[in-house]
Every structure is written in structure tokens, then in C-alpha cells.
Amino acid sequence: MATVDAVAPFRPESAESSGRDRGAAWIVSMFAATVLLQRLSLPGGTVPLLLPVLYGWVAYGLFTGVVAFNPTRLRLWLLAAALTAIVAPIQSSLVPIPIISLTSWGLFVAVWLPATVHLVDRGRDTLRRAFEGCVRVGEILAVACLVMMATQFVGLRYQDWLALVVPKTFLMQGFVITYPVQYDSPIYRANAWIGLEPSIVSIQLGVCLVLAVLLRARARTLLLLAVGLIATVSGSGIVIFGVALVVMLLHPIRRQIARFFVPGLVVIGLAALTPIGQQMLGRLTEVSSSGSSASLRAITPYRYLWADWTADPLVALVGHGAGSSQKIIEATNVPGLLVASPIKVFFDYGLVAGTALAVFLIACYLDGPTRSLAAGLFLSSWVLQPATTALVIVMPTMLFVAWWAPRDFAPVEVEPLVQASRRDRGTE
């Protein structure tokens, strides 16, 4: 059982609190925008509306002094972006039939440019406020997921309300917004109507669940987020939460989360008895099945591309061209087959530029305030998700890791955070 003594001391409130509020508000509002705007696009349905919003928000942050450039990541980004641009004309000369997309390269470097900034105030108090705000956003998202599920269970058929009010050209195309929990079922996976895919909502709720555990949030908050996560019937968020939990167990914070162990098992047990829980359990071992979603993300893409990848050492060195892996995967006509991040990085840009790119991308996961969330996001992004150009999947990494790095205090798994309300009460 954790005690107050086990919690790191907090600095007293000071005149800097308004600055902390600004930093926290900046993060929370960007997270809220990520959740709310994820389905919207610029006219054409390919460039997410989130991208200009993010650029505007970062520019505002730079102008007002909320964020500043991180010299290390800025240099790494410049090097990676330059090298990946340099290899394009070389690929054009060396690859027998080059597929080189300027748009694909541009989107890659544009999506990751905002990761070159960090918050000016990266203190623990600001971090706690930001995490609390994001958990509240997550609670609202979870409620929306549950409402969506509940309406379907009482007999109201799923309806894409957003598509009714927003013209198609302003909606992101090429995503499976939602689909039945199993073949021919009238119940659709919860995406809260605003989610780009149930798996993406699952990631957002999984991240919020990790934040809530790190904050020692109330049981009802944890329960709400967990049930909302289950309602998405997607394993993406559960993977993040699971990896984060394992990392937490390796740190002193395990004493803090021990009290959730029994209630957690009870919730998992009860959830497993429901049809949705059964569906989720069935997916636990799906990676071994060749047609499963996990396999199509983590294993099958490598099988399709390995021959091309290794055919010519020189081409492997310089890469096949920006966007080439995506084109090849699309041409296989295998539904659900995705381009995992390592493929995108090394197949498209080669070993040289790809290594520079990988170093930058990995640097975005280092030295953040929470090792558990960074590990969960890293594993999710590098193994399961096409997380190099999908901004909505990249956002949690920026919001909860990169923009807080380098940290100037011990990781929260070593010196745990505590919610303000609990701190004020002075009780566990």
C-alpha cells in the first residue's frame, strides 16, 4: 500500500503557477484537438486538418514562449530530412523501377517537424496538471464510446453522424471508421463517432489509462477508461497499457499500483464474460494466425517485401523510394495489410538515410517523464502501427514524451506523481 511518504515532495505553489497552467493547457488543448479533429481533413481527404492545427499551435507556443526548439532533436531532424531528400535522386538512378513520392517524403518530414520543440516549463507540477487534463479528455471520450455501445444495445442502429453533417471532401479517406464486432453483428465497435478508427480511439484511451494509473486516479476513473477501452474492441490501446504496466512493475511505482491488482483482475474477469470480452480474448493469440490483424501489421508485411528489400545490396543501402513500400503493399490487395514503421524507414529510405531517420524517431521516445508510456508507445508505433506518417498516431508520442524531454527530474515511475485532489487531502 502506497503512503504519502512514498510520494515525491511537491514544490509549493508560486507565482510561476500561471506559466505552468499555460504549458499544461497547451498540452491538454492539443490532445483535445487530436481527439476531436482526427476525422477531419483539408479538402481532398488526404491531409489531416490536425496538421495545420498542430503547426499553428506550435507556432503560437513558440511565439508565447510556451515551447522552444530542442537543439538536439532539431539537428537530428534536419540531418534525417536532408539525407532522406538526398537519396531520392540517387534512388532514381539506381532502382530499376523507382517509385518515389515527393508527397510521401514531404508528409513524413512535416509530421515529425513539431517533435523538434519541447515545453519550456517541463516541471513535475506542469506535467501533473497536463496529465490530469488529458485524463479528463479521455474520460469524456470513454463516455462517448459507452454511449455509442449502449445506443446500439438498446436497438438503435449505428449511424455515422459526422459523415451526415461534414462534406465528404473534409473527412479523412481510406480509414475503416468502424465495423461490426464480428461478422454480421448489428453491434459496431465504439469509435465515439469522432474516432478515425476504433483502434485509434483505443490508443487514445489506452494512453489515458496509463496516465490515470501514473496519477493514482480514482477507481471510477480507471474503471471508466478501462470499460471505454474494451468498448472499442481493439487491442491497440491494450497493448500500450500492457507494456506500460510491465515497465511500471519494474520500477518503484509498483508499490503504488499494487492496490489496483485485485480490482483489475475482477474487472478483466467480468469483462471476459461479455461477448465483447470473448471477442477480445480471442484476439490475444491472433498474431500467430496469418490473416489476423496483428499478423498483418507485425509479420506479413515483412514477408511481402523481404525479397525486394534484399535483392540488391546497393538499393538496400539507398532505399527503394519514398512511398514505395506503401505502393507495393497496396498492390498485394491484402485487406488490412499495413506498412510497419521499420519498413517505411529502412525499405523506403535505405540503410544510410533510414538509420539517420530511425535515430531521430527513437530520440523522440527518449528522456521523457514516463518510461512506461514511452515504452508502450514505442512498441505500438514500431511493431503494430503505421506510425510514421499517421499524425493521429504520432501525436501521443509528442504530447506525452517528446515535448517533455529532456526531463529535469526523476521519471514518474521512480518518483510517482499524485493527483492534486489527493495531495490536497493528504491521503492516499
Add this chain to the structure above:
Amino acid sequence: MTGRGRRRSSGFLGLLRRNLPLLVVGALLGGLLGWMVASLRSDYTASTVVSVRAGTGDAAATNTAVQSAAVIATSDAVITQAAGALGVDPGNLKRRTTATVDDGTTLVTISVTASTDAEAARAAAAVADAAVNSYRTRSSEIASQVRTAGEELLASGKLSASAAEIARQNSIGLTVGQAQGGSIDGAVALTLVSPPTQARLAGISKSIGFIFGAAAGVLLAALLALSRGWQRRRRIRNEADLQSARGSRLAVTDDSVDQIAGVILESGQRCVVVLDAGAPAGPADAFEHALADALVRQGDTVGRVVIGAQADLVPAGAPGPVRTARWEEADSLLSRASREKLPAELGCDIVLVAVPVDVPATVLLHGQRNYVPVVLVGSGSRLGDVEAALAPLADAGPIAVLVG
């Protein structure tokens, strides 16, 4: 903290702004190189377009048929047939052939690369013909199978009595023929839409090569601009440039003389060593006068000591007592004990000691704290030189002033 963040952010953006010529040169050079490398490729790509007729109204089935056609167009069977017609190695032809589906259509573009435009066009036509033939053969096989099945059905007498009677009554030939036609309609067919009339140079276009090269050039130039080594070579032209120099507690222009006087008085030190780091003599003297005036305005009496060649140039009318010293006396004057005695010797509150920056002066002052160093920087000085001048004085918290 917030203010510092703002200054650092503007520092990075300002740095890029100050290095605009470098970025432009980088873009042009990179663009030129990209254009040249993109021009190196001398082989050609010819494309031919085939249309896929799926024989079904179902969109998903049509999409599957179109995607399958793209895969079959580059299959070993099709490529081997085309290679046979062209008299080339199938493996080589396969590496040079791609088939892509044009989004939102039932069209498949087959592209082949070869060393000449004519050869590329011939190869693209051969692959397309082989693909069309492959589908035609498959359709014939289906029709043949249906025909055989119909004949076997009639011959075996397995039709039920009523069905056989109806078939006889409605002409057996028509019934079987319709069944055959339906089966053939359901088969996928490929037709040539656009023959490979014109081949183009393979690889990215020169303009795309230019864009990639220019982007790489700008990014590398920005990386260079951010590097410390490059920044140290940069010349200081304004206050923002001076502020990017490391090692000063305050970096301002000579207009901010009251601010400088305020910092000196706040420090509580009674000796100010004014070091000349490349500032023009006239403006440097004018600044020293202005600083003395500013200190006097704030209620202090000021004495001045001028070391070295400048001793001859002390203008008349300077406030407070003035003492000149030969360069040989610099060592003793800059020693801590001498500096502490100077105000009393000159009968004033604060003494300004003017000395050119050089090795003996900075060595004598190195590591000391009981004075305020003011380093006068001339416009056009290199950042690295200014930082080198400030570094030995770091313990005393030097004030850098851009003069002239």
C-alpha cells in the same frame, strides 16, 4: 523561464534569418545537384493501359479482379511469354516491369523500362499482349469446360425427367448456350486501352530531382547554420548577433549606457575594466565618456585610467580625474591590489580602466571577480573572436557592448 524560452526560440529562427544567404545558396546548389543526378538516368519507361472487365456489378469483386489483374500482369507465366516474344531473359524483364492500378478505375498501367524508347515500347506492348492473351486463354478454358459439362450432362442422362422434358421443349441448344454465355460473362476479361505510343525517361523527373535536391540543400544549410563552428565564424552586426555570443551577463549596444551603468552600480564593484575588442577608437572613447557621464548622473564620482597608446588620445573635458599609464604599467595596474587602491588614489567612487584586449591583460584578469569587465565589440567582429575575448573574464560576468 518563459522569457528565456522566447529568446531561445527567436534565437533559432533568427539564426536562420541571419543565414538566409547560406540557405539560398544551399537550395540552389542542392537543386542543381538534384537536377543533375536525376538527369543521369538514360533509360526509358513505356506504359500501356489495359482495362479489366470483371463481369460483375459488385464493387468489391470488381476491385479484387482489378488488383488480381495487376498481379497476374507481372506473373512469371505472363512475363515468360512476353520475354519469349521479345527474345530476352524473363528474370531481367520481370525486374523491369511493374503493373499498378489507377485509383478509382478498372485500369491497370503496365510499365516496362529499357535502354531505348523503342525497346521499352516494344516490351510494354509484349507484356500487355501476354497479359491479355493469358486472360483470353483462361476465358476459353472456362467456356470449354462449360461446353464439356453441358454435353456430359446431356449425354449422361442425369437431367431429371421434367427438366429434360422442359429442355427438349425449349430447345436444348438454347438452354445450354445461355448457360455457357452466362459463365463466359462471369469471367474476367482484359482489353488493351492505350498502346505504348511514347516512352519517357525513367526515374523521377528533373524538376522533382531539383525539388528534392533543393530541400536537401536548405536542410543541410540550416544544419550548418545551427552548428557552433559556423556560428563562430559569423560577423556581429547588431544587438541580436551580440546576444548570441556566449559568456556575457549583458549584451547590448552602446545606446544602452544607462542600463550598463545600472548593472555596474548593482554589482557593488568600484573598478570597471573597459576592454577594447576591435571597436573603432572614436566610438569607443565616446562610449567611455558616455558611461562615465551615466555613472556621474547616478551620483558617483568617476576617475579614469587609460593604458597604452590610448593615453595620448584622452580628450579634454572628461568627467573626473584622469590618469594615463604606459603599457608597461598595465601588469601592475590590472593586478587585484592595484585596482582596489585606484579609487582612493584618484579620489573617486568608481574607476574606469581602459585597456586593449590582449593576452597579458586577460591572463592577469583571469579568474578574478572584484571588478566589472566591459568588452567593447566592433561591428563586423567575428562571434568566435568575441567569445574568445569574453571567456577568460567569465568569472567576473562581463558586459558586452556593440560599439559603432
